[in-house]
Amino acid sequence: MLVISNLLKQYGDLVAVDDISLRAEKGTVFGLLGPNGAGKSTMINCISGLLRPTSGSVSVGGFDIVDDPTDAKKLLGVVPQELALYEDLSAIDNLRYWGKAYGMRGEDLASRAKEVLGNIGLADRSKDLPKTFSGGMKRRLNFACGIMHRPHLILLDEPTAGVDPQSRQRLFDMVEAERRHGACILYTTHYMAEAEQLCDSLAIIDHGKLIAQGTVAELRAKLGARDVLQLSGAFPGDSSQQAIQKLVNNGLSDLELIAQEEQNITMTLSDASQHLPAIFAALAEVGGNVSETSLRRPNLETLFLLLTGKELRE
Ligand SMILES: Nc1ncnc2c1ncn2[C@@H]1O[C@H](COP(=O)(O)OP(=O)(O)OP(=O)(O)O)[C@@H](O)[C@H]1O
Numbered sequence: 612m613l614v615i616s617n618l619l620k621q622y623g624d625l626v627a628v629d630d631i632s633l634r635a636e637k638g639t640v641f642g643l644l645g646p647n648g649a650g651k652s653t654m655i656n657c658i659s660g661l662l663r664p665t666s667g668s669v670s671v672g673g674f675d676i677v678d679d680p681t682d683a684k685k686l687l688g689v690v691p692q693e694l695a696l697y698e699d700l701s702a703i704d705n706l707r708y709w710g711k712a713y714g715m716r717g718e719d720l721a722s723r724a725k726e727v728l729g730n731i732g733l734a735d736r737s738k739d740l741p742k743t744f745s746g747g748m749k750r751r752l753n754f755a756c757g758i759m760h761r762p763h764l765i766l767l768d769e770p771t772a773g774v775d776p777q778s779r780q781r782l783f784d785m786v787e788a789e790r791r792h793g794a795c796i797l798y799t800t801h802y803m804a805e806a807e808q809l810c811d812s813l814a815i816i817d818h819g820k821l822i823a824q825g826t827v828a829e830l831r832a833k834l835g836a837r838d839v840l841q842l843s844g845a846f847p848g849d850s851s852q853q854a855i856q857k858l859v860n861n862g863l864s865d866l867e868l869i870a871q872e873e874q875n876i877t878m879t880l881s882d883a884s885q886h887l888p889a890i891f892a893a894l895a896e897v898g899g900n901v902s903e904t905s906l907r908r909p910n911l912e913t914l915f916l917l918l919t920g921k922e923l924r925e
């Protein structure tokens with residue numbers, strides 16, 4: 612449904628999307644994950660035809676978005692990161708507006724608008740203006756506008772930003788429903804947990820580059836069974852690193868130092884809890900002082916940490 616080939620987008624000297632290739636199939640949710648500024652919205656805007664790629668190509672259902680934009684755009688539904696609602700039109704009229712923009716008319720338009728309004732749990736607010744809605748309700752309506760015309764490829768740019776758990780679950784249900792109907796959904800988020808729950812396959816991007824791609828299971832497998840150990844405190848630079856290296860040489864062969872700063876050390880290793888005393892002792896020997904310890908089982912969040920050496924923060 613979506614084929615992206617060597618997509619490159621530059622803003623002046625800044626390379627926002629750096630040679631990314633990926634494909635997403637019908638009836639699946641494809642997650643595009645990355646921290647703020649990773650290049651997610653830029654990619655979405657290149658796919659939707661809002662931005663012209665510097666080089667590379669995007670094909671939607673076999674139609675090139677630059678060469679054949681009319682056919683490609685018919686298949687596309689876009690739910691932008693910024694709300695795109697008409698504040699002076701009622702909820703139902705917002706939906707009718709977007710349906711009409713895609714050529715829907717008459718009974719089909721009326722019944723579809725009612726249907727999606729029900730799906731987002733706003734049937735009883737049909738005649739109300741979006742300005743009387745909460746943030747989560749607006750998000751849901753924003754989503755519904757994007758899917759009015761039953762698009763085959765739905766681009767969702769951080770649809771859950773700032774919504775409460777209940778609205779979030781409703782959005783998830785709506786995504787699931789569209790997938791069941793055979794749509795392909797590109798789901799952009801910086802919440803790893805959402806991606807693990809929703810997505811069939813994922814691409815993780817950082818600074819415009821693709822740093823990992825695969826199914827959730829494939830990406831998990833990359834992590835193996837190692838734990839992530841984070842220590843906070845005070846750690847003298849080189850000597851702490853040498854102390855850790857000594858541990859590796861003396862038997863903790865799968866210990867990997869991910870990031871080391873004066874106040875934080877992050878490493879991965881198997882059975883970390885068993886090795887804590889040895890690690891503390893080695894650091895104490897070089898004058899290090901551990902004030903806080905956190906030990907985590909691996910998840911996609913830790914995969915990001917492993918690949919980039921930094922946390923995927925909001
Ligand atoms: N119109 C623009 N002109 C210049 N630089 C831009 C423009 N839009 C985005 N950028 C830059 O491109 C990079 C990627 O931005 P983008 O909005 O695609 O990131 P994002 O992954 O969507 O981030 P967020 O999670 O914050 O929405 C950033 O460094 C950003 O500053």
Ligand SMILES: [Mg+2]
Pocket residue numbers: 651652653692768
């Ligand atoms: Mg964005």
